[in-house]
Amino acid sequence: MATIASSPRDVRPTTPAPAPPPPGARRAARFRETLAAYCTLGPNLVLVTVFLLVPLVMAVVLSFQYSTGLASLTWAGLANYRQLAGDPVFWRTVLNTAVFCVATVPVEMALGLGIALLFNKVMPARPLWRTLVYLPMVISGVATALIGTLMFDQNIGLLNKLLATLGLPAAPWQTSGSAAMASVVLITLWMRIGFNMVIYLAGLQGISPEMYEAAEVEGAGPWQRLRNITVPLLGPSTFFLLIMNVIYSFQVFDTVYVMTLGGPGHATDVMITYAYRNGFEGRQQGYAAAIGIVLYVIVMIFTALQWRFSRNRDTVG
Amino acid sequence: MAAAVIIGLAMALPLFWMILVAFSPIADLHTSQLRFWPSAPTLDNFRRVFRLPVGTWAMNSTVITCLVVLITVSCNLLAGYAFAKMRFRGRNLIFLLLLSTMTVPVQVLMVPQFKLVSAMGMFGSFWAVIVPASSTAFGVFLARQFMLGIPDEVIEAARMDGAGQLRTFFTVVLPLCKPLIAVLSLLTFLYQWNDFAWPLTVLKDERLYTLAVGMQFVNGQYTADYGAIMALALLSVLPMVVLFLCFQKYFVQGFARSGIK
Numbered sequence: 001m002a003t004i005a006s007s008p009r010d011v012r013p014t015t016p017a018p019a020p021p022p023p024g025a026r027r028a029a030r031f032r033e034t035l036a037a038y039c040t041l042g043p044n045l046v047l048v049t050v051f052l053l054v055p056l057v058m059a060v061v062l063s064f065q066y067s068t069g070l071a072s073l074t075w076a077g078l079a080n081y082r083q084l085a086g087d088p089v090f091w092r093t094v095l096n097t098a099v100f101c102v103a104t105v106p107v108e109m110a111l112g113l114g115i116a117l118l119f120n121k122v123m124p125a126r127p128l129w130r131t132l133v134y135l136p137m138v139i140s141g142v143a144t145a146l147i148g149t150l151m152f153d154q155n156i157g158l159l160n161k162l163l164a165t166l167g168l169p170a171a172p173w174q175t176s177g178s179a180a181m182a183s184v185v186l187i188t189l190w191m192r193i194g195f196n197m198v199i200y201l202a203g204l205q206g207i208s209p210e211m212y213e214a215a216e217v218e219g220a221g222p223w224q225r226l227r228n229i230t231v232p233l234l235g236p237s238t239f240f241l242l243i244m245n246v247i248y249s250f251q252v253f254d255t256v257y258v259m260t261l262g263g264p265g266h267a268t269d270v271m272i273t274y275a276y277r278n279g280f281e282g283r284q285q286g287y288a289a290a291i292g293i294v295l296y297v298i299v300m301i302f303t304a305l306q307w308r309f310s311r312n313r314d315t316v317g
Numbered sequence: 318m319a320a321a322v323i324i325g326l327a328m329a330l331p332l333f334w335m336i337l338v339a340f341s342p343i344a345d346l347h348t349s350q351l352r353f354w355p356s357a358p359t360l361d362n363f364r365r366v367f368r369l370p371v372g373t374w375a376m377n378s379t380v381i382t383c384l385v386v387l388i389t390v391s392c393n394l395l396a397g398y399a400f401a402k403m404r405f406r407g408r409n410l411i412f413l414l415l416l417s418t419m420t421v422p423v424q425v426l427m428v429p430q431f432k433l434v435s436a437m438g439m440f441g442s443f444w445a446v447i448v449p450a451s452s453t454a455f456g457v458f459l460a461r462q463f464m465l466g467i468p469d470e471v472i473e474a475a476r477m478d479g480a481g482q483l484r485t486f487f488t489v490v491l492p493l494c495k496p497l498i499a500v501l502s503l504l505t506f507l508y509q510w511n512d513f514a515w516p517l518t519v520l521k522d523e524r525l526y527t528l529a530v531g532m533q534f535v536n537g538q539y540t541a542d543y544g545a546i547m548a549l550a551l552l553s554v555l556p557m558v559v560l561f562l563c564f565q566k567y568f569v570q571g572f573a574r575s576g577i578k
Contacts, residue, residue: 030404036482037405044396045411047452051430052418058429115324123318131565132325135332138557138568140511142529143550146536147331150338150543156346158334165351190331195572202573240575251422254513258533272424279428280518292425303420 059296062289073286080290090291092266093274096181097295100270101249103185104192109241111189112196113234117226119197120204130201134194141191141254148187148259177267180260184268187255192248196241203237204230239310243303250299271295335554339363339547346543362544363552366535371549373524374531378553381446381516381527382509388451390501394494397460398486402472412461415454427518434519445519446527450509456501459574463497464490500571503564510557528553 038045066076084090119130136144151158152173160170173183207230215225231238253272256262262269262277271291279288338346339362341355399405400412430449431440439445467490475485491498513529520526526534532549539545561568 033403033482034405037399037403037408040395040399040403040482040486041411042395044392044452044457047392047448048415048418048454051433051449051452052421052426052454053414055426055429055433056418056421058432059425062428118320118324123321126321129321129325131562132328134569134572135558135561136328137572138507138511138561139332139554140513140529140557142511142513142532143554146532146546146550147335149536150547151331151334153541153543156543158330158351161349161351164349187331190328193328198569198572199575247420247422251424253424257514258536272422276424276427276514280431285428289425289428292422292428295422296425299420299422 059289059292062286063293065286065289067283067285067287076286080286081294083287084290084294089266089269090271090274093269093271093291096266096268097250097270097272099181100185100188100252101246103181104188104249105242105245108189108192108196108245109238111193112241113200115193116197116200116204117230120201130197133197136191137194137198139191142258144187144191145255145258148183148255151187152183152259174260175264177264180264180268184252184255184259187259188249188252191255192245196245199237199241200234203234207233235310239306243306246302247299250295250302335547335550338543339551341544343542343544362548365539365542365545366548366552369531369535370524370526371528371531371552374526374528375552377443377525378510378527378529381443382506384443384447385450385509386502386505388447389453389456389505390498392451393453393456393460393501394491394498395486396457397464398490400457400461401464402467402469402490403482415457418454419458424514427515430515431518440519441521441525443525446516450512450515453505455575456505459501459571460494460497462574463494467493496567496570499564499567500574503560503567504571506560507557507568 062073063080064076064078065073066079067073115133119126119133123129139147154160154170154172154174157173159173163170172179174180211229211233212225215229220228251272252270253276256268256270256273257276260268262273266274272295275288275291275295278284278291282288337353337355340358340360341352342357342359342361345352345356400408434440434445434449439448471489471493472485475489480488511529512527513533516527517530517533520530523534528549532546532553535549536546
């Protein structure tokens with residue numbers, strides 16, 4: 001805090017203005033408030049402009065350029081995008097990203113809601129069970145991925161040992177593409193269910209018990225109460241979670257990078273890991289930027305659609 | 318109840334396994350039988366890990382994370398105050414612009430950010446991690462939402478008593494924002510302590526690595542030495558878990574609050 005107090009951006013408007021101020025003084029007061037506001041916003045605004053907005057524009061420009069050598073770039077027009085369209089690995093990563101989203105988002109939301117409903121009831125040791133569910137939230141993606149590597153190791157991992165104890169054959173977590181994808185999905189679910197549960201728990205706390213009492217008096221069973229009261233009233237939480245989960249799943253990086261490096265082959269390669277490897281390992285910066293922009297556009301379209309859809313539903317329902 | 322126990326145990330299993338392997342002799346891993354207790358508890362795995370500059374990495378993570386928290390939270394609080402309590406030209410436009418940066422995938426920006434940081438001569442230094450990480454919109458959004466709840470009368474009263482904008486901010490608004498400050502600090506701390514991709518990209522000197530980057534380094538160096546890898550993972554997870562258990566209420570509030578639209 002001290003750094004801010006002594007920062008040169010400090011402005012101390014000379015208020016208060018004496019009662020009924022003449023119009024000129026009022027304009028001056030407005031001006032002072034605007035000035036103070038911009039000075040207060042200043043630090044954040046500078047950081048966001050320099051490190052978020054400018055890079056976004058740069059990324060768009062870069063996606064129309066070729067890297068030739070280490071530092072020099074030449075204009076390439078749409079060549080990167082044309083190359084993308086004909087790149088089978090890129091299409092594979094698009095498919096994998098979609099598969100990853102479809103396999104994670106609905107499941108983590110359904111499980112999150114189910115567990116929230118369960119843990120919203122009174123039961124012994126409830127804080128302990130809740131804590132166990134959201135503890136993985138605070139563990140880094142890298143640590144999570146390393147734990148995943150240990151759990152899913154084909155020869156000495158816990159899961160294959162469990163399968164062996166049950167007399168089942170070992171699963172090819174590292175050599176088969178679909179099993180590798182399953183391992184990344186499972187570890188993501190473990191990591192993200194807690195977040196979904198927390199948001200749903202908060203949502204559940206906002207529903208007044210009288211609603212349920214009234215429904216019960218009218219003879220609604222538990223399933224009807226869930227369908228007609230709980231789920232609709234959790235709409236805002238669901239909307240928020242859907243957007244957050246999809247954005248997260250589109251951008252999954254740590255777990256894939258550490259657990260599988262996109263392999264075997266390109267079976268678990270997602271758009272982000274492909275972009276990262278192109279940009280930083282392959283030095284194909286323009287190409288990497290093009291992949292990034294495609295991803296950004298997909299996320300934006302999705303968010304906009306969700307926005308429209310939820311607004312329509314609100315007005316219709 | 319039975320369901321709660323099953324869910325709890327399933328969620329705890331990976332963490333339990335990490336701890337178990339960290340304290341087990343290597344031989345335990347390579348037997349085909351399931352063991353839920355080390356055959357001979359050992360600290361060997363930790364000894365192997367401490368041959369690497371783990372202490373330095375932990376120190377680096379601490380310094381970087383604390384600075385990011387300090388800068389980010391200060392900026393967020395100031396900006397949130399302006400958006401919530403001041404009237405000025407361009408307020409809605411700037412706020413929208415800020416919100417629109419929230420859906421940009423971080424990785425899309427990485428190559429340009431990398432170029433910027435290099436051009437500014439920060440590449441390879443802690444500042445290359447700290448400064449870009451401190452530019453966020455999410456915290457501003459949270460701060461604004463919280464401060465909207467502070468009654469205008471409180472602020473007007475302070476102004477009547479002759480306090481300027483900044484004085485009002487520091488003596489009236491900030492003391493009311495303690496829960497907000499706690500939530501913002503914890504979430505920023507969590508995010509930064511765990512961040513991997515960006516530090517991995519801009520830190521090249523092994524001695525400047527953060528714990529997260531160091532972990533991946535160990536993973537590459539000690540391939541399949543799960544004992545050492547899990548010992549280090551445990552060390553990196555421990556501070557966050559302790560912090561979480563101490564401030565669980567604020568953490569959960571922070572996550573829950575992020576869902577309130």
